[in-house]
Amino acid sequence: MTAVGPATELSIETSGLSKRFGQQLAVDGVDLAVPKGAVFGFLGPNGSGKTTTIRLLLGLAAATSGSVRLLGQEMPRQLHGVLPRVGALVEGPAFYPFLSGAANLHRFDAADQHVPAATRKARVQSALEQVGLSHAADKKVRAYSLGMKQRLGIANALLAPRELLVLDEPTNGLDPQGTREVRNLVRSLAADGATVFVSSHLLAEVEQICTHAAIMSAGRLVAQGTLAELRKAGQARIRVLTPDAGTATQVLARLGLSAAVDGPAAAGAPGGAMAGNPNSGSADSDGEVLYAPLPAAAGGEAVAPEAVVAALVAAGVRVRGFATEQVSLEERFVALTGEGFDIVQ
Structure with a gap:
C-alpha cells in the first residue's frame, strides 16, 4: 500500500477505522490518506464497504474502533465545526416529491445555520446551473428521473462553497451526457481548490477524473496512491x-x-x-x-x-x-479484489 509523505496536507485521514454490525466486520482497519486538492477515487465492488466508510467519515455512523480526521479536525468530536465546510451526496438523495427542485434546495439551505439567507436565491440558481437543472427548477421532484434526482443531490452539496466534497456514486442513473457533465463539474471544483472524494465502482469514471485512488475489498483497504503508482504496482x-x-x-x-x-x-x-x-x-x-x-x-x-x-x-x-x-488499471483492480468491475458507462 502506497503511503503519503508526512509533509502532505491531508483532507481526510483515518487510522484503523473499523465498523462491526453484529458478527459482520463491514469496515476492517482502514487507513485512508486523501491529499488536499486531490480528486480521490474510492473504488471497490458493490458491498465492499465504501458507503459504510463514507458514513463513518461524515459522522453519520459511529465507528467501532479507529479514528477519523476531516480537514485537520477530529471527527465526530469537531463535527459541528467541520461539516459546514463539507458538501456530501451519500447513497440515494431524498427530497420532498411534491415540491419543485428549487423549493427543495431552498428548504435544505434554510436548515443550514452557517449560510446567509440573503444570498440563498442566487446560490440555489447557481447550484442548479452547475448541474444542468435550470430548465427543471420549477418542476416537481416527483416528475424527476433518477438521473435528475442525482443531479439535484449534487446541487444540494454545492449550495455553499466547500473545501471538501464527498460524492457517493455521483453518476448513478445518469445518461452519458449527464455523466460527462458531472465529470467536468468535478474537475472544475478541484481546479477551484476543493478536495473531491468520489466513491465509485466504475473504472472509466475514476480513470478520467481522479488523481488518486484507493481500492476496497471485503471491508479492507487493499491499495491506495496516485493512479500511476497503482498501475506500476502490477508486474510489467x-x-x-x-x-x-x-x-x-x-x-x-x-x-x-x-x-x-x-x-x-x-x-x-x-x-x-x-x-x-x-x-x-x-x-x-x-x-x-x-x-x-x-x-x-x-x-x-x-x-x-x-x-x-x-x-x-x-x-x-x-x-x-x-x-x-504495465498491466492495465482494470487488471490491477481485479487482481487485488478478486472481483469484476463495471468498466463501461
Whole structure:
C-alpha cells in the first residue's frame, strides 16, 4: 500500500477505522490518506464497504474502533465545526416529491445555520446551473428521473462553497451526457481548490477524473496512491506480435518467460498498439499476440527487453511487433479484489 509523505496536507485521514454490525466486520482497519486538492477515487465492488466508510467519515455512523480526521479536525468530536465546510451526496438523495427542485434546495439551505439567507436565491440558481437543472427548477421532484434526482443531490452539496466534497456514486442513473457533465463539474471544483472524494465502482469514471485512488475489498483497504503508482504496482510484461507463435513461446520459455497467446488483456489493452500495427489487440493477419510477465533479474532490475528481441530474432522468429507495458488499471483492480468491475458507462 502506497503511503503519503508526512509533509502532505491531508483532507481526510483515518487510522484503523473499523465498523462491526453484529458478527459482520463491514469496515476492517482502514487507513485512508486523501491529499488536499486531490480528486480521490474510492473504488471497490458493490458491498465492499465504501458507503459504510463514507458514513463513518461524515459522522453519520459511529465507528467501532479507529479514528477519523476531516480537514485537520477530529471527527465526530469537531463535527459541528467541520461539516459546514463539507458538501456530501451519500447513497440515494431524498427530497420532498411534491415540491419543485428549487423549493427543495431552498428548504435544505434554510436548515443550514452557517449560510446567509440573503444570498440563498442566487446560490440555489447557481447550484442548479452547475448541474444542468435550470430548465427543471420549477418542476416537481416527483416528475424527476433518477438521473435528475442525482443531479439535484449534487446541487444540494454545492449550495455553499466547500473545501471538501464527498460524492457517493455521483453518476448513478445518469445518461452519458449527464455523466460527462458531472465529470467536468468535478474537475472544475478541484481546479477551484476543493478536495473531491468520489466513491465509485466504475473504472472509466475514476480513470478520467481522479488523481488518486484507493481500492476496497471485503471491508479492507487493499491499495491506495496516485493512479500511476497503482498501475506500476502490477508486474510489467512484454507483448510480442509474430506469425511464429510456437517457436516464440519456446524461446521465451528458455529465457524463463511463460508466455500466453492472446492473453486476457489482448482485446483493448491500454498501450496495446504495436509499432507499425495499431490494430494488434488480438490475432490478425500479422500473426498472434503473445504476453509474458517480465520477472526481475538477479540484480533487482527488469530483464532487458532488447535481450528478448535479440533471442527471438536469433531463433528465426519473425517479430512484427514488440512492446513492454504495465498491466492495465482494470487488471490491477481485479487482481487485488478478486472481483469484476463495471468498466463501461
